[in-house]
Amino acid sequence: MKKENTAIPVDDGAVALTILAKLMPCFNAQRTLKEILLAINSAVGSTLSWVVVEQEGDFQLESAGQIPCTLGDAQTFLEQSQLRRHQHAWRIICWRRQVGTILFSPTHHAADKFHGGILCKLISSVNGVEGYFFLAFPQPLSSMEIVKSVAIILVEKLKDYLSGIIVKERMAREMQRIVAQYKVLFDHAPVLMNSFDKSNRCILWNGECERLFGWTIEELNCQPDPLALFFPDDEVRHRVRASVSASPAVDMYEWHPVRRTGEVLTVLWSNILLPDKSILSIGLDITERKKAEQQLAVKATTDDLTGCFNRFSILRQFREAIATCEPGDPRSHFSILMLDLDHFKNINDRWGHLTGDAALFHFCEKIRELGMPHYALGRLGGEEFLMLLPQTDSQTALRFSQKIRAVLADKPLFNGGEKITLSFSAGVVFVTGGVSDTSVLLTLADDALYDAKRTGRSRTVVAEAIL
Secondary structure, eight states: OOOOOOOOGGGSHHHHHHHHHHHGGGOSTTSOHHHHHHHHHHHHOOSEEEEEEEETTEEEEEEEESSOOOHHHHHHHHTOHHHHHHGGGOSEEEESSOTHHHHSOTTSTTTTSOOOEEEEEEEEETTEEEEEEEEEOSSOOSOHHHHHHHHHHHHHHHHHHHHTTTOHHHHHHHHHHHHHHHHHHHHTOSSEEEEEOTTSOEEEEOHHHHHHHOOOHHHHTTSSOTHHHHOOSHHHHHHHHHHTSSSOOOSOEEEOOBOTTSOBOOEEEEEEEOTTSOEEEEEEEOHHHHHHHHHHHHHHHBOTTTSSBOHHHHHHHHHHHHHTOOTTOGGGOEEEEEEEETTHHHHHHHHOHHHHHHHHHHHHHHHHTTOOTTSEEEEEETTEEEEEEETOOHHHHHHHHHHHHHHHHHSOEEETTEEEOOOEEEEEEEEOSSOOOHHHHHHHHHHHHHHHHHTTSSOEEEOSSOO
């Protein structure tokens, strides 16, 4: 069965916020209602939008979309029994799929062109509905709550626009009641919304802000500078304040505010300049997503078995160290230490691969316990490892390898009741910038390692070449 495509822009919360920020400037008196509807279609991915308004018994329709919709189509749709059953109790209704068969007759050529749909009341009175806003999408809707939140904000902007053009007086009377009802939805929206006036007083602070940050609006306004609670650093706070000044940024930017518990969050913020010159900030908490990304980044560079760097990561660091190594700069010189566990095959053959895995981890763990964080250890494959030792000459690298042997001898691996003392052979190459080919340097280290194994194992050989 073919999987349905639900890739509607407003199905994604972060994208929806960006869309809303870019749509806000469209709601101005210089644009026609049709131009606004076309802009909404383009932004949110709908292929049909319309507004029906009743003024003094006369119904008017403005629509925009790929398929024409007549006033008769809209009125037939509004007279559906499903809507009559709801009567005055509803403000917004969503159809996840097949809205086209409700908007048009099942035999209409466009009935199968629309799937997801959303209908909102624009204006209402005690005598009945006087205005509606409708959006239809070519795909089914997956995230109903996000679509509803977007539609609610669009409805508010459309009402502002229509109040000065179609039913200004009736809209003004209705506004207070509608605002009071939608304030509940606003306070429970799954996005951060707030606003501060020019005197630094918080005038808008929704429920999601209070839940995430832990402060009420009253507590904020008791502070001489509320922003200092979230951004203690003066320089950062200055940049934040600049971002919501005369030229608010409508794109999403990443900030790191502090919540009441002291935890540092990661939040995407966008700012909207409202007609009264106040600024509405809309944010999305992406802290958990960032943590997941960081965990994935660590996983991409880490060897799962041993916890050290994987082959790709250690060789990349090796190339970077070579690229910055200059013959005349001793601080850029470094040594590489190639290590190979002795008789590792015997461990696997005698005790099994699980014990072999434990031996590899034990080997790396003992090296980490030496407390040399500026040294980088990576697994090349099997039981072979590579270490990068910055600002370390060959003799210092040799002594460090001896420390590793001493630790392994003092802290053996225990397999049940048996003691397994690990040993290794190693080759050292001191890099001073004379050679920039990683394969040449690795071959030298590998040859020195081979000499160590050939001459008795459990020893370190320094490459003779001066590099």
